[in-house]
Amino acid sequence: MAKMISGSDAVLKVIRQWGVKHIYGYPGGSFDSTMNAIYNQRKELEFIQVRHEEAGALAATADAKLTGKIGVCFGSAGPGAIHLLNGLYDAKHDHVPVLAIIAQVPSTRMNLDFFQAMDEEPAFEDVSVWNKTAMTAESLPRMIDEAIRQAYKHHGPATVTIPKDFGWAKIPDTFVPNVANHVKAHYVVDQDLLAKAGKLIKDAKAPMIYFGIGAKDAAAELKRVSEKYKMPLVSSVLAKGILDEKYPAYLGSAGRVAPKPGAEIGFSTDLIVWVGTDVPFSIFLFNPDAKVIQIDTDPEKMGKRHHIDVPLLCDAKTALAALADVADEKAPSAFYDAALADKQNWLDWQNSFNDSEEMPVRPEPIFDVINQMASSKAVFGVDVGNVNINFERLLMIHDDQKWCTSGQYATMGYGLPAAISAKVNYPDRDVYSLSGDGGFAMLMEEILTQVKYHMHIINVVFSNECLGYIVAEQLDDSHQPLSGVDLPETDWATVAKGMGAMAFTVRTKAEFKAAMVEAQQTDLPVVIDVKLTHEMPLSTNHMFLDKETQDPKLVDEYVEKYQAQALKPFSYFLKAAKEAHGEEIDAFSGASAASVEDEADNQPLADTTTGASEDAAEPSTDTDATSGASQH
Ligand SMILES: Cc1cc2nc3c(=O)[nH]c(=O)nc-3n(C[C@H](O)[C@H](O)[C@H](O)COP(=O)(O)OP(=O)(O)OC[C@H]3O[C@@H](n4cnc5c(N)ncnc54)[C@H](O)[C@@H]3O)c2cc1C
Ligand SMILES: Cc1ncc(C[n+]2csc(CCOP(=O)(O)OP(=O)(O)O)c2C)c(N)n1
Numbered sequence: 111m112a113k114m115i116s117g118s119d120a121v122l123k124v125i126r127q128w129g130v131k132h133i134y135g136y137p138g139g140s141f142d143s144t145m146n147a148i149y150n151q152r153k154e155l156e157f158i159q160v161r162h163e164e165a166g167a168l169a170a171t172a173d174a175k176l177t178g179k180i181g182v183c184f185g186s187a188g189p190g191a192i193h194l195l196n197g198l199y200d201a202k203h204d205h206v207p208v209l210a211i212i213a214q215v216p217s218t219r220m221n222l223d224f225f226q227a228m229d230e231e232p233a234f235e236d237v238s239v240w241n242k243t244a245m246t247a248e249s250l251p252r253m254i255d256e257a258i259r260q261a262y263k264h265h266g267p268a269t270v271t272i273p274k275d276f277g278w279a280k281i282p283d284t285f286v287p288n289v290a291n292h293v294k295a296h297y298v299v300d301q302d303l304l305a306k307a308g309k310l311i312k313d314a315k316a317p318m319i320y321f322g323i324g325a326k327d328a329a330a331e332l333k334r335v336s337e338k339y340k341m342p343l344v345s346s347v348l349a350k351g352i353l354d355e356k357y358p359a360y361l362g363s364a365g366r367v368a369p370k371p372g373a374e375i376g377f378s379t380d381l382i383v384w385v386g387t388d389v390p391f392s393i394f395l396f397n398p399d400a401k402v403i404q405i406d407t408d409p410e411k412m413g414k415r416h417h418i419d420v421p422l423l424c425d426a427k428t429a430l431a432a433l434a435d436v437a438d439e440k441a442p443s444a445f446y447d448a449a450l451a452d453k454q455n456w457l458d459w460q461n462s463f464n465d466s467e468e469m470p471v472r473p474e475p476i477f478d479v480i481n482q483m484a485s486s487k488a489v490f491g492v493d494v495g496n497v498n499i500n501f502e503r504l505l506m507i508h509d510d511q512k513w514c515t516s517g518q519y520a521t522m523g524y525g526l527p528a529a530i531s532a533k534v535n536y537p538d539r540d541v542y543s544l545s546g547d548g549g550f551a552m553l554m555e556e557i558l559t560q561v562k563y564h565m566h567i568i569n570v571v572f573s574n575e576c577l578g579y580i581v582a583e584q585l586d587d588s589h590q591p592l593s594g595v596d597l598p599e600t601d602w603a604t605v606a607k608g609m610g611a612m613a614f615t616v617r618t619k620a621e622f623k624a625a626m627v628e629a630q631q632t633d634l635p636v637v638i639d640v641k642l643t644h645e646m647p648l649s650t651n652h653m654f655l656d657k658e659t660q661d662p663k664l665v666d667e668y669v670e671k672y673q674a675q676a677l678k679p680f681s682y683f684l685k686a687a688k689e690a691h692g693e694e695i696d697a698f699s700g701a702s703a704a705s706v707e708d709e710a711d712n713q714p715l716a717d718t719t720t721g722a723s724e725d726a727a728e729p730s731t732d733t734d735a736t737s738g739a740s741q742h
């Protein structure tokens with residue numbers, strides 16, 4: 111007779127057989143049977159008791175983002191399950207595999223209006239790539255195996271709901287998942303389409319590469335194509351870190367949170383090699399007349415964000431390697447030289463603030479210290495807000511550093527759970543969470559998790575006493591009165607000390623550096639509350655400080671407000687490069703930012719400005735609305 115095992119023990123066994131080493135969650139009565147199995151298997155599967163199920167789900171998505179392997183979380187019936195939803199939406203939007211185990215009241219109490227009972231399946235239907243309730247205890251191991259397969263296949267969250275009694279029931283211990291034969295797809299490039307791509311590259315005067323996180327294994331191939339055909343590289347925000355920030359032809363990302371050059375050159379390019387990216391804002395970031403060669407493994411993505419001329423349904427590494435051999439080497443164009451000069455101008459301008467003594471302190475001096483002190487293996491959990499802008503522009507990712515954020519779903523509160531995941535997966539690395547004061551407050555109870563598990567994480571809170579990202583939107587984009595965006599001044603260091611962490615409040619670069627030195631010498635979790643400037647970062651979406659294509663008065667206002675006297679528009683460098691190449695100045699002008707702005711103007715306001723806010727209301731007619739005065 112077959113050996114017997116409890117339903118919950120069988121569930122955890124399959125999870126372990128898929129290589130999962132830890133699981134995040136929070137117990138409840140409906141989850142007693144699974145908590146019993148977690149106890150039984152505690153030596154093989156680490157349980158991390160988070161303090162809010164949402165944090166557990168977000169940590170599970172961070173597991174998948176940082177390691178590429180499925181993350182697992184659970185919640186008890188009713189409220190515990192519903193708390194998972196926010197994290198699962200992050201997995202859905204950023205296309206990462208997560209398994210959520212959801213408890214249900216005993217099968218004999220289901221559908222009887224019992225304590226904490228609810229119809230979980232419909233509640234999880236929209237978020238899940240696969241969403242089923244167990245009907246028998248015997249089906250549990252096979253269902254978990256199926257859920258994991260579906261999560262990997264569809265790059266998203268799969269949910270399995272388990273009535274409590276099935277978890278206690280004894281079933282035969284016979285199921286063996288066929289994990290070893292779960293292999294990666296291999297792609298080949300279509301030769302006719304490749305030849306068409308080669309012709310486009312040959313004919314282009316101002317070609318560029320725009321890549322996303324789908325190109326994460328193709329750094330060498332990105333460089334080969336760029337170097338051979340002299341294409342500057344621009345990435346999505348999430349693709350930060352694929353290339354070394356110092357690689358001269360890599361201009362960073364494009365969009366509101368990005369540096370200026372990445373967005374600027376998109377309006378002057380005539381050919382984009384568009385690799386492994388699905389950025390929702392990209393419709394506003396490029397010359398609509400540019401030709402596009404798109405590389406993606408998902409047919410649904412072809413032409414979704416821009417019209418395309420050549421679809422290469424293939425993985426980035428294989429397709430780029432083929433593209434690198436398809437045409438003759440090209441000489442640097444004026445466009446290429448100008449792009450590199452534009453990048454240098456931006457970096458010089460940013461770096462000019464590194465030792466600024468402005469009070470309250472600017473972000474540049476703080477990030478300068480982080481750049482100097484974080485190790486080459488540091489891992490960063492990045493929250494949502496202005497920290498995305500500052501991290502994207504100022505953190506010089508290098509070597510084997512890693513990071514993740516909530517990309518397309520953009521949920522505040524991501525920083526702490528992501529850092530917990532980083533510490534669990536990489537216990538020997540230095541780990542940082544970077545949050546605004548709004549984002550930190552959303553899931554700051556997770557400092558208690560860090561304390562409980564002795565996680566040495568340095569949590570940096572950027573306190574500007576407002577929802578800065580939304581302040582900037584209300585001022586610069588929708589020109590409305592500031593509404594609902596102020597936060598009370600809070601002594602985060604005292605709060606953190608009360609939770610058992612080491613904590614500092616800092617107001618200057620020197621104080622931050624001293625706190626970092628002490629922080630690196632303790633084993634405790636650390637909170638560093640940086641009392642930051644209330645000024646917003648320079649808004650780079652549709653503002654290139656170019657008087658030839660933009661309102662000169664507005665340009666002057668921006669230059670004054672953001673101390674941007676040393677920043678030049680891309681057209682300045684393009685003109686200089688064309689002169690140096692002996693080209694006619696307007697031989698190739700490309701589209702201007704203004705023409706794309708016209709397109710953006712036809713879109714709903716919120717879509718054009720942010721990745722993270724709800725619909726913008728009609729701007730108020732109150733005359734104070736456009737004064738630019740802030741509440742501070
Ligand atoms: C506050 C905030 C503001 C933001 N503002 C910006 C902004 O200004 N600019 C910006 O870029 N982002 C911004 N983001 C992030 C943005 O919302 C998206 O999450 C991000 O741009 C998506 O990046 P991606 O296209 O690289 O990744 P995904 O959306 O995950 O797309 C990856 C693509 O790669 C494909 N793929 C996967 N594997 C492969 C492979 N092996 N080979 C080829 N293709 C593959 C997939 O099919 C998919 O199409 C912001 C985020 C926040 C939190
Ligand atoms: C859960 C959630 N609620 C609301 C938003 C909209 N939103 C995006 S950024 C932001 C402000 C972030 O403020 P804070 O964390 O203080 O960072 P700051 O921008 O001030 O640096 C808000 C409210 C969101 N993205 N997620």
Ligand SMILES: [Mg+2]
Pocket residue numbers: 546547548572573574575576577578
């Ligand atoms: Mg804030």
